[in-house]
Amino acid sequence: MTGPVSEGLDGIAVGETEISQIDGSTGSLAIRGYPIAEVAQEATYEETVFLLLYGRLPTAEELTGFRKRIASNREISNKVKIVIEQAAQEEKSAMDALRMGVAGANLGHERDNPEADAIRLIAVFPTIVAAYWRYRQGKDPIAPRQDLRHAANYLYMLTGEKASEARIEGVETYLNTVADHGLNASTFTARVVVSTQADLVSAGTAAVGALKGPLHGGAPGPVLEMLRTVNETGNPADYVRSTLAGGDRLMGFGHRVYRTRDPRAAVLEDAAHEFYTESDDADLFETAREFEEVAVELLAERVPDRRLETNVEFYTAVLLAGVGVPKELFTTTFAISRVSGWMAHALEQLDDNRLIRPTAHYTGEIDRSWTAIAER
């Protein structure tokens, strides 16, 4: 092979999709043609899932039926609870527990009914995450309620109490905002798995593994730690300078596609601002705003050839902390949302029978002869 290598498939189109449209230069994102700000603010998460899976908004009657269908798939078996309890006792990460729970959740694996697999995964992710968190607290899991919408039920299963409408709306805005984002690493992983004609549950399990990394879905936790540190020291410039001087990445900044501010950062900043004005933790929000201004300026000095702006994870950390999601569950909360995007892309991939199989330039040794072990 002699063609050019594109490191990390940067800028390489590997197919066509009708699901989300990203313009990295202007910083815009649309889900099935609807601007992300409208989806984030207008939709319930179930409407966003319906839009992702079926390409249009549901009627009121369809939404009622769809909400019931998801709610009726939320339960997990005792077998899965045992797997999750053991992961919690061994203090495995929430993402590892989610991956183990999904693999053990005896989910469909029905290639002949992939849509049922998709609905089941979307429904059961919050139950697995909440059960893990309860076990980590030394408490029994709380059974899902069928009368609560997705975001409300997730918060309910964490504490056993119905959350305030402000917290529910904060989580729902977040779930809508990060549900899909083109061929990011975890979504591409799901598509590769489906392209081998494996089932959607295997695709979802593999995607959980990809999302875990700090360069992808694992960034919000470190962002919150960073902001809490600066909230104490009161000196964002020193923090940014020492991080960059150490050759480390500033979590929550930069993006493979966006060459300007991630449009989702603006949506989540507004949602967080709305939420924090009513909370007594407002100084964390103000620290975040000041940090962002200083960081973008110092990043421009440090990496002049690349505009490194705020990505989705920065205000994700601020919003989720504000609505009371524990930092340990930030990435699994991302997965609870993004599983709907993974499933939409997996179903779209089913229509394309091509196995995804790139190539690489070989740069290793050649023409070697075998040496018997006695002569090595």
Ligand code: SDX
């Ligand atoms: C998500 O793809 C998606 O759509 C992902 C996502 C989604 O919705 O699925 O949007 C979610 O993953 C958001 C990103 C969350 N990750 C972080 O916030 C971690 C910090 N950011 C990075 O590590 C980085 O910006 C990436 C991984 C997000 C993007 O990396 P790229 O496109 O591969 O950019 P790069 O590594 O080529 O960086 C170019 C230069 C580098 O200089 P050199 O090391 O080559 O000399 O810019 C520098 C980088 O060092 N750089 C940074 C930086 N990001 C890039 N320097 C300091 N801090 C940063 N955050």
